[in-house]
Amino acid sequence: MLDKTFDHSIIEKHHYQKWEDSGLFAAHPKSDAKGYCIMMPPPNVTGTLHMGHAFTMTLQDVLIRYHRMRQQDALWMPGTDHAGIATQMVVERQLAADGNNMTRRDMGREAFLEKVWQWKEYSGGTITSQLRRLGTTPDWERERFTMDEGLSNAVRKVFIDLYKEGLIYKDKRLVNWDPKLQTAVSDLEVEHREIKGKMYTVRYPLEDGSGSISIATTRPETILADGAIAVHPDDERYTDLVGKFAVVPVCNRIIPIVADEYVKSDFGSGAVKITAAHDFNDFEVYKRHKDKGIPLINLMTADGHMNENCPKDYQGLDRFDARKKIIGDLEELEYLEKVVDHVHQVPYGDRSGVPIEPYLTDQWYCNASVLAKPALEAVRSGKTEFVPKNWENTFFDWLENIQPWCISRQLWWGHQIPAWYDEDGTVYVADNEAEAQAQAGAGVKLKRDEDVLDTWFSSALWPFSTLGWPNKTPELDKYYPGDVLVTGFDIIFFWVARMMMMGIHFMGEVPFKKVYIHALVRDAKGQKMSKSKGNVIDPLEIIEKYGADALRFCMTAMAAQGRDVKLSEERIEGYRNFATKLWNATRYCEMNGCNPNFDFTPDQATETVNKWIIGELLNTKKGIEQHLEDFRFNDAANTIYQFVWGTFCDWYLEFTKPLLGEGNTNDALKQETRDTIGWVLDQILVLLNPFMPFITEELYESIAVRPKDALLMGQKWPDYAPELYQASSADEINWLIRTVTEIRSVRSDMNVPAAAKVRMLVKDASEVTVARLKTYDEILRRMARLESVTISNDVPKGSIQTVVDEATLVLPIAEIIDLDKERERLNKEIGKLAANIEKIDQKLADEKFVANAPAEIIAEQKSRRAENEAMMTKFSTALKQLSAA
């Protein structure tokens, strides 16, 4: 027998161990079953589980468990990502905190990497063990890490192949440079922050002494690297100046004045300084005016200090100090004309939090625009489909305007670029040093490129590198392309788009057929969870407190398409209560001997309530299937919730109480009812299992003796014969529900004490109703707290009356009735009905409506009018009788 209350903490670990030991997580590439594959977005190997993970992993696990139960050969491919910058930063911080003030450069590459590997070994299992707490069932045996040997081989091969195809190349261009981390970062890793800064207007004297030209800038320190001044070609104010030269204040360099359409005449002075090595737009101007002799001057070191290209007294200054200094100098030299407050966007590194510097460096690039074309085409043609569809626009916009992808990073943690240089700087791209040496020729001294690849470069290969590529494997055959990728919208660019590009290029086929994009998890107020805000809800604490099932179910129920998940603890508590409800219902079933009977099949049910609940279960199962098919997780969750609580517990178990009681001497019926209850309960556990795996597994084990080692998670998703649903049963039971609800409602309205048992007379009952009243006599008496149910057209004095369908229900309660109150209630009912009728009459009187509306709508209005009319008559009669009393 089950304990009186459900304690999730007792059951969770125990079941997970059993599941994992059972081998049921494993995919079987050689089996004949149809494959179903989800590639888990690999979390940061040294990370810990946060709500975003819990959310996405829950949805994936629901899908995987569901498809596994449907007898598909499910592969949920798990793994972790080395997360280059993030992980390296953590270890560097640890070094700094050690007290020795060591930096990675002090340590040297090899020793540092050893440290990172140690850290990976130490904390690498954290997140995967936390995923186990959540109850997820990926094929752990296949777990991969982006820096595994196999995956690293794939990375090198892709690099080499793309290099040979000319799609990877080295180039000197401006990159987003993070002076703190001292690496290039992707423009996706740059966040623009609105900053209240200043705009400085600076006067540049003309070289010929004939006057001056003024420009505006927010970054006066870059004046030292100015290479030109640009004006709009049509700007008449400056026509005469184009072709002349100006003198850069402070450093006195002579620079040309050029005309370029990029300049907006109506902004500032209409003249702009061109600092080609420190601004993306300026760099473009520079390229268009190469013939004008514009110098390309880099004035900063990699860590954001002023370098040897600056005047002596600037060299070595931090970039922000240099700004202060130059403002002073300009003022002193009387070049500074104006300073105004100016709000503008400044790029910040999203990891380092410092302003990003456009910086001129040599980097490796991938020609993304070539790779993007087939990826775009694949989505346009529907080979890959986004759900919800509107994300396709985001995908298109980005890929259509894609820039060369800078794939090199000045980090140590990651895949080192497989390129070697000889002393002349000639590059040899090869799988290993020996091959590079062979290319270069014996005896040539080679040095390997020190940089590593962008983490997303290896993640882009994830859908096939994890399946054994470049080897031809049965896994690749069977599971590529994957069925669905489940991920958040925030990494459509970072990851989804790149997997599409690489997957199509190297596999000749899209990496997944569908991309389900979910929203972000926020706190109850809708704010993004972040450590600095302190509003982080830790999934593990929630699991401790409410159970993994409650968290999972909450996540699923909140996963409506296109909306963020605002997570509140109350909501989770609500679903914990749902688990308790199921627990107690099961306990009740056990107490009444309603355990699954394996000889019972639902077609054996004869009693209407039993046939009804079976039919309702059919609809529920169909609903869940449809909703999961459509990735409408919230609807799927609500469908089963509603069935379990609102249908099974609230009504069916109550309906069957009389049948199980001593009053029922029909043993066959009693047994059928027990069997039906046991069967439906068993089915509930199966249908609910993908959502709430722990409690359902526990109950499944508890309610029946099963074949040895039969785990619920390994059971087959049911198939029901459609004829098990019978509309006639539904009609009858819906009448019963209506009747019980109506009596309860009127009792409550009239303050009839809950404990009071009252008689009920039924007036104007049809034959069908008479029969039903007889059939459900006991249920009615029990559920509506009635002493007796009698067919009678008498209305005793002091009765309250109400109407269900054609019949009038009369409750003679002279001793407790409040006549005024009852009069008020009846008048209210009549008023409502009259209003309905009036509305319908208006419609029916509208010629256009009658002429244009479909016949069934008109018929519906007419029959609704008749119903309302009939009810109004009955209530009016009741009112008259009350007044006469």
Add this chain to the structure above:
RNA sequence: GCGCAAUUAGCUCAGCGGUAGAGCACUAUGUUGACAUCGUAGGGGUCACAGGUUCAAUCCCUGUAUUGCGCACCA
């Protein structure tokens, strides 16, 4: 500036061309051994605003407002 989404009950959100829904919260109440982590009943909405299409609009279209999120930015 461009784009996307949202605006429905006190809160969080579903929904839908033909009688407005859920959970939580709230109010009242507590009857039978599954369940007070519960039962029963109830109150509560001009479906942001303005136009349009339609016999009919909360739903479709257009515009406005507000909010959120992307993308791009003028030095």
